[in-house]
Amino acid sequence: MSTKKRTAILISGRGSNMQSLVAAARAPDYPAEIVLVASNRPDAAGVAWAVEQGLPTVIIDHKGYGSRAAFERALQSALDTHHVELVALAGFMRLMTPEFVAHWQNRMINIHPSLLPSFKGLHTHEQAIAAGVKIAGCTVHYVRPEMDAGPIIAQAAVPVLSSDTAETLAAKILKVEHRVYPAALRLVAAGQVCCEGEKIVISSEVSQTNPLYSPVI
Template identity: 45%
Template sequence: MPNACNVVVLISGSGSNLQALIDSSAAADNPARIRAVISNRADAYGLQRAKAAGIDTRVLDHKAFEGRDAFDAALIEAIDAFAPDLVVLAGFMRILTPGFVRHYAGRLLNIHPSLLPRYKGLHTHQRALEAGDREHGCSVHFVTEELDGGPLVVQAVIPIQPGDSLDSLAQRVHQQEHSIYPLAVRWFAEGRLRLSEQGAMLDGQALPSTGQLIRT
């Protein structure tokens, strides 16, 4: 088995994706080890999930800093104290500075609730329904300076059902998030997933522009 891969997870809210990552990393053959969970909100329920799993937690309130650069500099210091091989964004509701993204280039992953490049930003489920799309889903990607624009690793595709509501669609997408995010993190921890000049690479092969597609 590969050496342990130190992971730091950044959250702002309930941490359901964090819980999926915690559950996945508990497997004896998974080299991903979540060293710390850091939140910009002290009331984030994900902090309780981390503590219940015996994972170190930190809170860094962005409102206590004069501007985004100062916050991100402090955030880098807090993250790097845990010597991370990978930093995972799991509902971290902050736009990161270019300096932060460059510091973690090639070791920063995010999950987004749409089939990128469709529907970058917010309200993705509503936008998919309003557009009359037949399919929707979620995407794991490497983070670059372009918002929601980094190379795609894996996407889960689900059909939009007749009569789907905002809540029913969001719930089904969440279920897929909890499947593909631990998968991508494990690939990285096992040394199978890397970012190169050619984009995202899995097992030494360039992934397609869509990433690996998983249809349900």
């Protein structure tokens, strides 16, 4: 019997981070198994990709529900059907109710394209350039009811050059997202991450050569 953590990926768009997680999970020693891809948008490009890969998929169109809670009940039903143990948000553009987040406390993770707590919300790359920062990056964190909040599991940084635009910065950050998210999910699924209050403690067994420990890429 497999001991891999049964993991669902939630998407709203093309799902490029989903693809990186799926690729990582194909390794025999990876501790998470992708058992479901769920989208709240029927036109999400990532759904077609997931179907092509033979992954179980479900579309739960949030527009078909009268409330956020009703949508989440349908989503939870799908997660229960597939016996999901961990949830990874990969460009999932819906805020969760406190009740749903509490149900998945420390079992639901997200990736955000900034070095949180800086530049929450949308247009993160424009925010970074407008602020004149010299380092930007991405953050993997446990989900909390507040937007883009929660204990930080992993971060990776890239330099911001004077010649960078929002588009070039986004492309640089996306490359490191595709490395850091699978590495972070590996740690979570392997039980090498724990929360002490609202701070993360990573097992001392984790090698310092892990991608999570590359501060500037």
